[in-house]
Amino acid sequence: MELIPVPRAVEGPVRGGVRLDGETVLWAAPGTETTERWLRATLGAALGLSLPPGPEDGRNAVRLHLDDTLEPEGYTLAVTAEAGVDIRGGGAAGLFWGAQTFRQLLGPEAFRRAPVTGKREWEVAGVTIHDAPRFRWRGLLLDVARHFMPKDGVLRYLDLMAAHKLNVFHFHLTDDQGWRVEIRRHPKLTEAGSWRARTKFGHRASPLWEEKPHGGFYTQDDIREIVAYAAERHITVVPEIDVPGHSQAAIAAYPELGNSDVVDTASLTVWDNWGVCENVLAPTDTSLRFYEGVFEEILELFPSEFIHIGGDECAKDQWRRSPAAQARIAELGLADEEELQSWFVRHFDTWLTARGRRLIGWDEILEGGLADGAAVSSWRGYAGGITAARAGHDVVMCPEQQVYLDHRQDGGEDEPVPIGYVRTLEDVYRFEPVPPQLTEEQARHVLGTQANVWTEATEDQARVDYQTFPRLAAFAEVAWSALPAPGARDFEDFGRRMAAHYPRLDALGVAYRPPTGPRPWQRRPGVLGRPIEGAPPNV
Numbered sequence: 048m049e050l051i052p053v054p055r056a057v058e059g060p061v062r063g064g065v066r067l068d069g070e071t072v073l074w075a076a077p078g079t080e081t082t083e084r085w086l087r088a089t090l091g092a093a094l095g096l097s098l099p100p101g102p103e104d105g106r107n108a109v110r111l112h113l114d115d116t117l118e119p120e121g122y123t124l125a126v127t128a129e130a131g132v133d134i135r136g137g138g139a140a141g142l143f144w145g146a147q148t149f150r151q152l153l154g155p156e157a158f159r160r161a162p163v164t165g166k167r168e169w170e171v172a173g174v175t176i177h178d179a180p181r182f183r184w185r186g187l188l189l190d191v192a193r194h195f196m197p198k199d200g201v202l203r204y205l206d207l208m209a210a211h212k213l214n215v216f217h218f219h220l221t222d223d224q225g226w227r228v229e230i231r232r233h234p235k236l237t238e239a240g241s242w243r244a245r246t247k248f249g250h251r252a253s254p255l256w257e258e259k260p261h262g263g264f265y266t267q268d269d270i271r272e273i274v275a276y277a278a279e280r281h282i283t284v285v286p287e288i289d290v291p292g293h294s295q296a297a298i299a300a301y302p303e304l305g306n307s308d309v310v311d312t313a314s315l316t317v318w319d320n321w322g323v324c325e326n327v328l329a330p331t332d333t334s335l336r337f338y339e340g341v342f343e344e345i346l347e348l349f350p351s352e353f354i355h356i357g358g359d360e361c362a363k364d365q366w367r368r369s370p371a372a373q374a375r376i377a378e379l380g381l382a383d384e385e386e387l388q389s390w391f392v393r394h395f396d397t398w399l400t401a402r403g404r405r406l407i408g409w410d411e412i413l414e415g416g417l418a419d420g421a422a423v424s425s426w427r428g429y430a431g432g433i434t435a436a437r438a439g440h441d442v443v444m445c446p447e448q449q450v451y452l453d454h455r456q457d458g459g460e461d462e463p464v465p466i467g468y469v470r471t472l473e474d475v476y477r478f479e480p481v482p483p484q485l486t487e488e489q490a491r492h493v494l495g496t497q498a499n500v501w502t503e504a505t506e507d508q509a510r511v512d513y514q515t516f517p518r519l520a521a522f523a524e525v526a527w528s529a530l531p532a533p534g535a536r537d538f539e540d541f542g543r544r545m546a547a548h549y550p551r552l553d554a555l556g557v558a559y560r561p562p563t564g565p566r567p568w569q570r571r572p573g574v575l576g577r578p579i580e581g582a583p584p585n586v
């Protein structure tokens with residue numbers, strides 16, 4: 048059985064199975080409604096099966112049950128000639144993942160949006176599958192700030208995540224290059240902050256710009272739809288509002304947020320370059336009150352336990368030069384600018400905790416101490432995650448050396464913009480989220496793992512697809528399946544299953560990087576393949 052991610056246990060295939068046709072009925076126990084709706088909508092569109100409600104005991108039936116002897120996200124799927132198809136979920140989410148496996152058993156046609164003309168029956172071989180995830184946080188970050196992805200593309204990515212049993216969508220909504228979420232009380236964030244005049248063409252060492260405005264944002268209604276669409280698919284959306292760095296778009300909209308005693312913040316525009324930006328928030332009460340207002344609206348829109356506050360790459364030069372920032376350091380009795388950054392982060396840690404949420408931030412937030420409930424996204428390698436887990440903080444492992452999917456997937460000439468580390472499909476398949484330095488007890492703080500898709504070099508959906516796939520399929524298996532140690536993983540077996548997975552991705556219309564052959568259409572003429580500073584020699 049060519050399933051991705053690979054399940055825990057598969058008995059079969061055995062002789063005999065089921066044939067689905069226009070007579071096949073769907074029986075759904077109470078509590079299984081999300082999967083019932085999803086199966087009818089998805090298989091109705093793809094195969095033309097209407098799956099009307101029917102009795103529990105038929106042979107030509109798909110039955111959905113809950114079974115609390117299973118793990119909440121676990122399921123069993125049984126296909127037998129005698130009893131049809133039974134999917135049992137430990138909870139509503141487990142059932143939904145079982146339905147995703149069932150769709151894979153139906154073949155690539157089940158991934159279309161309209162049926163193959165004239166085809167009316169689909170065979171599924173007899174099989175019993177027992178499955179449950181290794182990690183509870185199986186994430187994908189999409190950076191919609193550097194390049195905006197319209198709502199429709201985001202909903203499509205939620206479907207692609209669901210097809211790979213990923214369940215946390217880290218929505219990177221703000222950055223120096225654009226602010227992407229409507230905030231009613233601060234309308235200029237999107238009126239002025241969501242558009243930039245031009246865009247750096249290629250990576251940050253490139254001398255070229257594309258002289259074309261770029262932007263866009265999600266209304267609060269769009270966000271509510273995205274969150275609801277994700278929830279139907281048992282995906283949690285974790286919003287990221289990046290502070291106190293990565294804030295030039297906000298400062299361009301509201302100059303009083305910047306360090307106006309050392310820079311002319313009134314003349315700042317939304318940033319048109321890549322890299323670490325020097326324009327960061329001023330450490331003032333004005334900034335705190337402004338962002339409390341932002342977060343109040345964010346909490347209304349996003350019901351997630353975790354709220355991501357960024358906290359990465361905050362350049363300190365302006366704070367060093369700013370008399371106002373220095374006065375703040377003195378007034379608070381802090382040692383230096385690093386402690387000022389911690390003070391800023393801790394303010395929102397306390398603020399979120401008081402509202403029943405938990406703060407999560409990039410590993411830089413560890414530098415100044417955190418509230419007990421705060422969690423860390425470990426991106427600069429494993430080190431931040433190890434420190435955090437040892438200190439009792441929860442961790443999401445997303446080291447840039449391993450799972451930054453904007454980085455190139457081959458060292459050859461064909462790759463579009465040669466940024467970052469070379470990470471092949473096999474490298475991602477051999478990624479291990481739990482480092483051996485952690486004890487079993489500490490390792491329990493690793494909530495899971497996340498692949499990050501930054502979009503400086505990916506200006507549209509086709510380019511995002513090319514960077515993300517097929518590596519997201521390998522990542523999904525790392526996040527879901529109980530794979531052996533990296534060196535013992537069977538990449539050949541994964542390749543055999545990928546051969547069956549590519550036709551599914553084709554049916555879904557994913558513009559993945561093809562496994563063989565030239566890819567000249569991806570190259571961008573004039574973009575320099577220069578290494579980026581501080582990166583290892585293979586960059």
Ligand code: ACM
Nearest residue numbers: 359360409426447
């Ligand atoms: C990051 O890549 N700056 C989190």
